[in-house]
Amino acid sequence: MDIGRRSFLSGGATRLGKRPRIMKHCTGSGRTAIIEGGRVVSASSRDATAGENATSDHAAGSFKGAIDCDVHPRVPDILALKRYMNDHWRETVEVRGIEGFESIAYPNNAPLTTRPDAMTGKVRADDDVGRMAKALLDPQQFSLAICNCLYAVQMIRDEHLASAFARAVNDWVRHEWLDRDPRLRASIVVPIQNIELAVDEVNRCAEDKRFVQVLLLALGEQPLGKSMFWPIYRAAEKHGLTIGIHAGSSYHHAVTGSGWPSYYLEDYAAQSLGFHAQVGSLVAEGVFVKFPKLKAVLIESGVTWLPPYLWRLAKFWRGVRLEVPWIDRPPMEIVRDHIRLTIQPFDAPDNADTVRRVLDQLPSEEMLLFASDFPHWQYDGNAMLPSGIDAALRRKILIDNPKAAYPRLAL
Amino acid sequence: MPLDVSPSPETKASNRLAVVDSDIHPAVKSLADLRPYVSNQWWEYANTYGFRRKHGSATVEPYPKSAPLACRRDAWPEEGGRPGSSLELMQKQYLDPAGVEMGLLGPLGPTGQGDLNLEFSVAMCRATNEWQRDAFTRRDKRLKAGIVVPYEDGAASAAEIERVGAMSDYGQVFCLTRSSEPLGNRRYWPIYEAAERYNLPVAFHVFGTSGHPVSGAGWPSYYIEEGSGHSTSCQTVVSSLVIEGVFEKFPKLKVVMVEGGFGWLPALAWRLDKLFERMRGEVPHLKRRPSEYIRDHVWVSTQPMEEPENRRHVLDVMEWIGWDRLLFASDYPHWDFDDPFRAFPAGVTPEQHRQICAVNGRAVYRF
Numbered sequence: 201m202d203i204g205r206r207s208f209l210s211g212g213a214t215r216l217g218k219r220p221r222i223m224k225h226c227t228g229s230g231r232t233a234i235i236e237g238g239r240v241v242s243a244s245s246r247d248a249t250a251g252e253n254a255t256s257d258h259a260a261g262s263f264k265g266a267i268d269c270d271v272h273p274r275v276p277d278i279l280a281l282k283r284y285m286n287d288h289w290r291e292t293v294e295v296r297g298i299e300g301f302e303s304i305a306y307p308n309n310a311p312l313t314t315r316p317d318a319m320t321g322k323v324r325a326d327d328d329v330g331r332m333a334k335a336l337l338d339p340q341q342f343s344l345a346i347c348n349c350l351y352a353v354q355m356i357r358d359e360h361l362a363s364a365f366a367r368a369v370n371d372w373v374r375h376e377w378l379d380r381d382p383r384l385r386a387s388i389v390v391p392i393q394n395i396e397l398a399v400d401e402v403n404r405c406a407e408d409k410r411f412v413q414v415l416l417l418a419l420g421e422q423p424l425g426k427s428m429f430w431p432i433y434r435a436a437e438k439h440g441l442t443i444g445i446h447a448g449s450s451y452h453h454a455v456t457g458s459g460w461p462s463y464y465l466e467d468y469a470a471q472s473l474g475f476h477a478q479v480g481s482l483v484a485e486g487v488f489v490k491f492p493k494l495k496a497v498l499i500e501s502g503v504t505w506l507p508p509y510l511w512r513l514a515k516f517w518r519g520v521r522l523e524v525p526w527i528d529r530p531p532m533e534i535v536r537d538h539i540r541l542t543i544q545p546f547d548a549p550d551n552a553d554t555v556r557r558v559l560d561q562l563p564s565e566e567m568l569l570f571a572s573d574f575p576h577w578q579y580d581g582n583a584m585l586p587s588g589i590d591a592a593l594r595r596k597i598l599i600d601n602p603k604a605a606y607p608r609l610a611l
Numbered sequence: 612m613p614l615d616v617s618p619s620p621e622t623k624a625s626n627r628l629a630v631v632d633s634d635i636h637p638a639v640k641s642l643a644d645l646r647p648y649v650s651n652q653w654w655e656y657a658n659t660y661g662f663r664r665k666h667g668s669a670t671v672e673p674y675p676k677s678a679p680l681a682c683r684r685d686a687w688p689e690e691g692g693r694p695g696s697s698l699e700l701m702q703k704q705y706l707d708p709a710g711v712e713m714g715l716l717g718p719l720g721p722t723g724q725g726d727l728n729l730e731f732s733v734a735m736c737r738a739t740n741e742w743q744r745d746a747f748t749r750r751d752k753r754l755k756a757g758i759v760v761p762y763e764d765g766a767a768s769a770a771e772i773e774r775v776g777a778m779s780d781y782g783q784v785f786c787l788t789r790s791s792e793p794l795g796n797r798r799y800w801p802i803y804e805a806a807e808r809y810n811l812p813v814a815f816h817v818f819g820t821s822g823h824p825v826s827g828a829g830w831p832s833y834y835i836e837e838g839s840g841h842s843t844s845c846q847t848v849v850s851s852l853v854i855e856g857v858f859e860k861f862p863k864l865k866v867v868m869v870e871g872g873f874g875w876l877p878a879l880a881w882r883l884d885k886l887f888e889r890m891r892g893e894v895p896h897l898k899r900r901p902s903e904y905i906r907d908h909v910w911v912s913t914q915p916m917e918e919p920e921n922r923r924h925v926l927d928v929m930e931w932i933g934w935d936r937l938l939f940a941s942d943y944p945h946w947d948f949d950d951p952f953r954a955f956p957a958g959v960t961p962e963q964h965r966q967i968c969a970v971n972g973r974a975v976y977r978f
Contacts, residue, residue, distance in 0.1 A: 423831050453823065
């Protein structure tokens with residue numbers, strides 16, 4: 201059957217044998233060109249075009265005015281955080297020789313972690329607000345960008361230490377990023393190890409309207425629907441904060457249901473499995489029954505895994521709903537109303553027809569939020585949106601959907 | 612219990628479709644069925660210490676199902692015993708009316724798979740394999756036993772395949788998806804080496820007790836989460852087999868993913884391909900893209916059938932996977948049983964239906 205040959209193999213990326221060699225070339229402007237087979241196809245060259253032609257017509261390929269729902273400021277070193285700790289915790293860091301908490305979720309030099317145009321020699325664009333602006337916000341003319349700091353506070357075992365680091369991270373983001381660029385917003389990092397302390401941190405940060413979201417990880421110690429987490433959701437709903445669930449692990453469990461995989465590639469691939477579990481948990485535990493105004497954004501989830509999982513969840517719900525009687529409508533509807541997803545990475549072939557078919561599987565067009573995931577290397581050049589998205593949907597993804605998902609962006 | 616097992620008019624037709632079923636669950640009436648195949652030492656052990664698995668529960672499953680033993684309520688034999696324990700009822704209720712040409716057995720329950728005591732696991736798996744032959748495959752030639760292997764011990768598993776793999780009573784190697792380490796790990800490679808040598812597909816059936824929560828996100832509360840999560844366990848298996856290089860090492864190996872549905876496979880392949888493009892430097896042992904290994908080595912069974920509101924969506928997914936890579940499975944006698952003539956969405960052509968229900972299975976399993 202040759203119809204079987206039109207499988208997920210077709211329409212994908214370049215064949216292995218013909219894969220062009222990709223080289224990084226640092227330009228004088230601090231940007232990086234990507235050169236494939238001698239032809240410049242870089243973000244730089246396309247950015248320049250996009251900037252000149254920027255119009256309100258997003259079909260033209262411009263990202264002017266877009267709201268980037270996932271950029272990653274990187275804490276450069278422990279010194280940056282020590283400035284935001286009190287004497288006790290500064291002394292703790294010194295006396296105990298704490299060099300900082302970075303997890304294996306994003307190895308600094310892994311290709312996925314840092315796109316070529318986020319580096320100028322050894323200088324990174326993600327640990328300084330000015331360099332991030334020059335590399336991303338200025339050329340793309342985004343209107344707003346939400347900072348999700350992935351410093352591994354969730355990995356810490358000591359809840360008090362975690363709390364001190366969460367406070368320091370949030371204050372670092374506020375002073376070093378939000379105060380220095382009016383386009384920036386941020387998520388609140390919380391010490392999830394202790395729910396009371398986490399709620400305290402949400403309440404503390406919420407006074408600053410530039411914090412628009414509470415940041416949680418896809419792989420934590422317990423599924424996020426469980427009632428132990430509800431005080432966080434109560435506080436978030438009260439403050440008009442969205443819940444953001446980002447790829448990453450506390451590494452308090454193995455990343456897969458069958459233990460620890462050998463390769464980083466598998467670790468990252470397994471993040472989407474955690475997102476499956478979080479959707480199942482949020483729905484089954486009745487979080488959105490209890491908090492009807494709450495929205496949860498799945499950040500850096502891969503997107504295309506969701507519809508098949510929802511078919512399965514819906515089928516199980518029909519079969520075993522006696523177990524969760526508080527769920528009085530199909531999971532698909534609950535997810536449509538309460539769950540959102542950022543669009544990078546988008547796990548599909550670079551094929552407009554396939555992308556359209558996948559998008560058609562999503563419960564609604566309101567669910568996708570624009571994100572560059574800078575500096576993670578999810579797409580080449582300027583291909584921040586998958587092909588096959590028409591102008592109307594493009595406008596929703598870039599602007600309308602993010603605004604609807606984050607009430608605080610209007611403040 | 613009154614049962615209506617009379618064949619419907621359509622299944623009486625002489626030119627009806629022959630069915631290859633990749634997932635039928637035989638059961639013991641009670642543990643005593645296995646006594647003839649277990650040494651005195653292990654029988655005494657079983658009765659003294661019992662089955663001890665990595666979920667800590669001595670009796671029931673930690674996530675109670677929505678039906679006793681997760682079985683169809685009409686599948687309990689009148690003479691007693693568990694659903695799946697009566698060959699006669701299985702024949703009358705399913706094999707005959709459905710026109711099953713070949714049915715692959717996958718025993719669950721007290722098989723010893725995943726037991727904490729590896730020697731006990733070895734002994735019980737062997738007993739289960741002997742019992743399948745006497746109770747089912749010798750009495751009904753349409754049925755082929757799954758070689759139940761103590762998969763946490765690769766060498767012992769290979770020895771068990773070696774022991775029975777040449778016999779025509781056995782049609783597949785039977786593993787569970789939730790192993791203690793990802794199944795591409797080298798400790799499991801002896802299983803694949805032996806399976807490849809005997810041209811036996813390796814079935815990875817959902818469930819198992821890995822000691823880990825169903826995903827890295829922690830222990831869920833409800834069976835709806837655990838059950839829906841089986842598709843993530845399948846993804847863990849396929850990712851691991853591909854990325855750890857199992858298909859490079861064993862180029863003739865055939866793998867069948869059972870009872871996890873199939874909707875998850877295209878998105879996983881796309882995800883792995885993208886990550887491979889970025890980070891092939893980490894996995895230089897891979898010579899091809901992940902989706903290519905999947906395309907050549909992985910089959911998925913159709914049960915439980917994916918049922919999106921828009922049937923076009925499931926047809927798209929089937930096309931992306933490849934019509935030649937889907938295998939029909941009934942999961943008889945479980946509660947989410949799929950009927951080979953009623954489970955498929957409108958829009959699957961008769962030719963595609965025949966391919967999934969019969970043609971593909973004949974190519975995968977030893978006929």
